[in-house]
Amino acid sequence: AQKVTQAQTEISVVEKEDVTLDCVYETRDTTYYLFWYKQPPSGELVFLIRRNSFDEQNEISGRYSWNFQKSTSSFNFTITASQVVDSAVYFCALSERNYGGSQGNLIFGKGTKLSVKP
Amino acid sequence: DTEVTQTPKHLVMGMTNKKSLKCEQHMGHRAMYWYKQKAKKPPELMFVYSYEKLSINESVPSRFSPECPNSSLLNLHLHALQPEDSALYLCASSQGTGVGAANEKLFFGSGTQLSVL
Numbered sequence: 001a002q003k004v005t006q007a008q009t010e011i012s013v014v015e016k017e018d019v020t021l022d023c024v025y026e027t028r029d030t031t032y033y034l035f036w037y038k039q040p041p042s043g044e045l046v047f048l049i050r051r052n053s054f055d056e057q058n059e060i061s062g063r064y065s066w067n068f069q070k071s072t073s074s075f076n077f078t079i080t081a082s083q084v085v086d087s088a089v090y091f092c093a094l095s096e097r098n099y100g101g102s103q104g105n106l107i108f109g110k111g112t113k114l115s116v117k118p
Numbered sequence: 119d120t121e122v123t124q125t126p127k128h129l130v131m132g133m134t135n136k137k138s139l140k141c142e143q144h145m146g147h148r149a150m151y152w153y154k155q156k157a158k159k160p161p162e163l164m165f166v167y168s169y170e171k172l173s174i175n176e177s178v179p180s181r182f183s184p185e186c187p188n189s190s191l192l193n194l195h196l197h198a199l200q201p202e203d204s205a206l207y208l209c210a211s212s213q214g215t216g217v218g219a220a221n222e223k224l225f226f227g228s229g230t231q232l233s234v235l
Binding site: 032035037042043044045046047050052091093095096097105106108110111 | 225
């Protein structure tokens with residue numbers, strides 16, 4: 001069955017600390033896509049990254065980095081030197097190409113609420 | 119312009135009211151979506167429009183009625199809602215390369231916070 005697990009419900013850190021948000025997924029498909037979205041208090045979900053199942057390269061974008069490991073079915077997200085503006089709920093999501101993977105039919109994790117205190 | 123605009127931002131309605139939520143994008147996207155998000159939960163897909171045609175209805179009750187008048191606009195008509203329908207309603211859009219495009223990046227609006235009394 002398809003599933004995305006974000007085991008950390010809430011994380012609180014002090015500014016400038018590094019923080020890693022965990023995401024573990026289950027899928028029966030060989031072609032699938034993984035996403036991270038950020039939802040600040042204003043409400044809109046903001047796309048952060050997309051990875052397809054054939055691309056296991058890790059990615060760095062400024063203070064953000066992602067570690068995709070198919071062997072452990074994980075797609076973890078690290079924020080380096082966290083800032084107060086990083087405070088938000090972060091969702092990991094999965095979309096399958098061949099099993100119900102239509103547009104917008106994302107399987108979301110339950111989200112991790114990150115609070116960065118000054 | 120990379121925005122999805124939703125109006126109103128907040129809406130309070132009684133169970134006998136009829137109201138509409140509106141969503142607009144000018145990115146030339148051909149796929150538009152309605153999601154429902156209850157507090158402290160992830161978004162749940164309700165409807166997908168692809169090239170102005172309804173392509174997915176995730177078994178949503180008929181008291182929710184979507185409409186896509188043109189490629190830039192998406193409405194959600196509400197009638198005879200229940201208190202449990204209170205939630206944040208999010209609109210999103212994507213390029214829309216066709217049904218089955220599971221890899222599309224979604225652009226979300228800020229949502230309408232709906233309260234049903």
